[in-house]
Amino acid sequence: MLDISLLRKDLDAVVARLQTRKNPQAFLDVARFSELETDRRNVQMRTEELQARRNSLSKQIGMAKGKGEDASALMAEVGGIGDELKASAERLDVIQIELNTMLMSVPNLPHESVPVGSDESGNVEVRRWGTPRSFDFELRDHVDIGAPLGLDFETGAKLSGSRFSFLKGPMAKLHRALAQFMLDVQSNEHGYTECYTPYIVNREVLEGTGQLPKFKEDMFWVLRGGDEEQVEQYLISTSEISLTNTVREQVLDAATLPIKLTAHSPCFRSEAGSAGRDTRGMIRQHQFDKVEMVQVTHPEKSYEALEEMVGHAEAILQKLGLPYRVMALCTGDMGFGAAKTYDLEVWVPAQGVYREISSCSNCEGFQARRMQTRFKNAQGKNELVHTLNGSGLAVGRALVAVLENYQNADGSVTVPEVLRPYLGGVEILRA
Structure with a gap:
C-alpha cells in the first residue's frame, strides 16, 4: 500500500x-x-x-x-x-x-531507476549468460520429447481439465530432482532457511502481499464453514504469500535482518487473462511448482539484496548449464506490488526465444505497510521493513528448458551433471 x-x-x-x-x-x-x-x-x-x-x-x-x-x-x-x-x-x-x-487497489510506485515503457517491449536487457546450443538434428519441443518419458497431458486433462499435467516415471523424478536441487542450493549455499508452508491461506494474508483485492479473479478460492460463519480461503499462487506473511503484524529486532526464507510449493493460478496463450505444454499451467526466495530487509539494504537475489536465481541456471538473459522490467510490465523487477528468461530452443523462468522484485515498504511489519531503527522508532521476493526457480519451466536444451537425436535426454546425484547417478533419460 x-x-x-x-x-x-x-x-x-x-x-x-x-x-x-x-x-x-x-x-x-x-x-x-x-x-x-x-x-x-x-x-x-x-x-x-x-x-x-x-x-x-x-x-x-x-x-x-x-x-x-x-x-x-x-x-x-x-x-x-x-x-x-x-x-x-x-x-x-x-x-x-x-x-x-x-x-488497496493502487499499485506501488516505480523506483527512479526503472525504465519507462508501456509493455514488455519497453523492457531492457541487462546481460546474457551462455550460448544457445546448435543442433544437427530436427528439434522437438518438450511435449514431444517428454511424452515417451512420462509427460502426460491427456491424463491431466481427464483428471482436472485443460492446463493440468500428470508426470510419471522419469518425468516425475526429473521434476522432483530439480526442486530438491534448487532448495539445496538456496538453503546450503545462499543462506536461506528452508520452509514448508500451507498451500491455502486466509484472505487477509493475500491482502498483505497485494494479491487481493485487485486480483481475485486470478485465484482459486473457497468458502469454508457453515452458513452462519464462513471463512474465505485461497490456494496460494506462490509461496511468496505465505513466506512473506510470516512476519505480518510484528515489530522485528533490527539485528534479525535480513530474514531469508525459501520454500518449494505448488502454485495455483486461474490464468484468467491468458486465454489462447501458451495452450500447448507446460509453459502456462493452472498448477505448477516453484522454489521461492523471500527476503525481509533493512530499507537501506533492499536494493543490494535485490541484486543478490537475482544472482541466487542465476546460479541455478548456470549450474544447470542453461543459457539465459536478465531483463530489467519497464514501468508498464511490472507486477502490482513491485518497485523494481528483474526477470530471468531461459532459452527455449523449440520456440527460438527466451521465456521467463524467474522474476525478482523489491517491493520496498509496499507489502510491509499492508502487513504492518516494522523494525526498531537506530533511533528506537518503528520503521517499515522492505520485502523482496524471487523465483529460484519455476520448476516446470526449468524442466521444459532441460528437456529441450539437453535433447538428443534418438529422443533421449542427457541429465545435467548437477542433477545426477538426485537421480541415482542416471546420466541419460530414455523411454
Missing part, C-alpha cells in the same frame, strides 16, 4: 508516476480522493476547534464551581460539543475506510 502522505503532499506527482505504469492510470479515482481529503481536513479542523472549545469550557466550569457560581449553561454546552465530537469521529472513520479501500 502506498504511503498516503505521498498523495497528500503532491497528488499530481504521484499520479504522473502511476501513469508510467498505465496511461491514463486506472488505479485511483483522483476526483473522489481529493473530495474525501477535503472532507477529512474539514472534519479534522472542526474536531480540533471543538476540542479546544471543550478544554476552555472545562476550565471555566472549574473556575465557576470554585467560586460557587452556576455552571449549568457551560456544562450543557460541553455536552453538546461531546455529541458533535462523536459524530465527527464516526465521519472520520467512514472517510478513512473509503480512503483505505481506494489505496
Whole structure:
C-alpha cells in the first residue's frame, strides 16, 4: 500500500508516476480522493476547534464551581460539543475506510531507476549468460520429447481439465530432482532457511502481499464453514504469500535482518487473462511448482539484496548449464506490488526465444505497510521493513528448458551433471 502522505503532499506527482505504469492510470479515482481529503481536513479542523472549545469550557466550569457560581449553561454546552465530537469521529472513520479501500487497489510506485515503457517491449536487457546450443538434428519441443518419458497431458486433462499435467516415471523424478536441487542450493549455499508452508491461506494474508483485492479473479478460492460463519480461503499462487506473511503484524529486532526464507510449493493460478496463450505444454499451467526466495530487509539494504537475489536465481541456471538473459522490467510490465523487477528468461530452443523462468522484485515498504511489519531503527522508532521476493526457480519451466536444451537425436535426454546425484547417478533419460 502506498504511503498516503505521498498523495497528500503532491497528488499530481504521484499520479504522473502511476501513469508510467498505465496511461491514463486506472488505479485511483483522483476526483473522489481529493473530495474525501477535503472532507477529512474539514472534519479534522472542526474536531480540533471543538476540542479546544471543550478544554476552555472545562476550565471555566472549574473556575465557576470554585467560586460557587452556576455552571449549568457551560456544562450543557460541553455536552453538546461531546455529541458533535462523536459524530465527527464516526465521519472520520467512514472517510478513512473509503480512503483505505481506494489505496488497496493502487499499485506501488516505480523506483527512479526503472525504465519507462508501456509493455514488455519497453523492457531492457541487462546481460546474457551462455550460448544457445546448435543442433544437427530436427528439434522437438518438450511435449514431444517428454511424452515417451512420462509427460502426460491427456491424463491431466481427464483428471482436472485443460492446463493440468500428470508426470510419471522419469518425468516425475526429473521434476522432483530439480526442486530438491534448487532448495539445496538456496538453503546450503545462499543462506536461506528452508520452509514448508500451507498451500491455502486466509484472505487477509493475500491482502498483505497485494494479491487481493485487485486480483481475485486470478485465484482459486473457497468458502469454508457453515452458513452462519464462513471463512474465505485461497490456494496460494506462490509461496511468496505465505513466506512473506510470516512476519505480518510484528515489530522485528533490527539485528534479525535480513530474514531469508525459501520454500518449494505448488502454485495455483486461474490464468484468467491468458486465454489462447501458451495452450500447448507446460509453459502456462493452472498448477505448477516453484522454489521461492523471500527476503525481509533493512530499507537501506533492499536494493543490494535485490541484486543478490537475482544472482541466487542465476546460479541455478548456470549450474544447470542453461543459457539465459536478465531483463530489467519497464514501468508498464511490472507486477502490482513491485518497485523494481528483474526477470530471468531461459532459452527455449523449440520456440527460438527466451521465456521467463524467474522474476525478482523489491517491493520496498509496499507489502510491509499492508502487513504492518516494522523494525526498531537506530533511533528506537518503528520503521517499515522492505520485502523482496524471487523465483529460484519455476520448476516446470526449468524442466521444459532441460528437456529441450539437453535433447538428443534418438529422443533421449542427457541429465545435467548437477542433477545426477538426485537421480541415482542416471546420466541419460530414455523411454
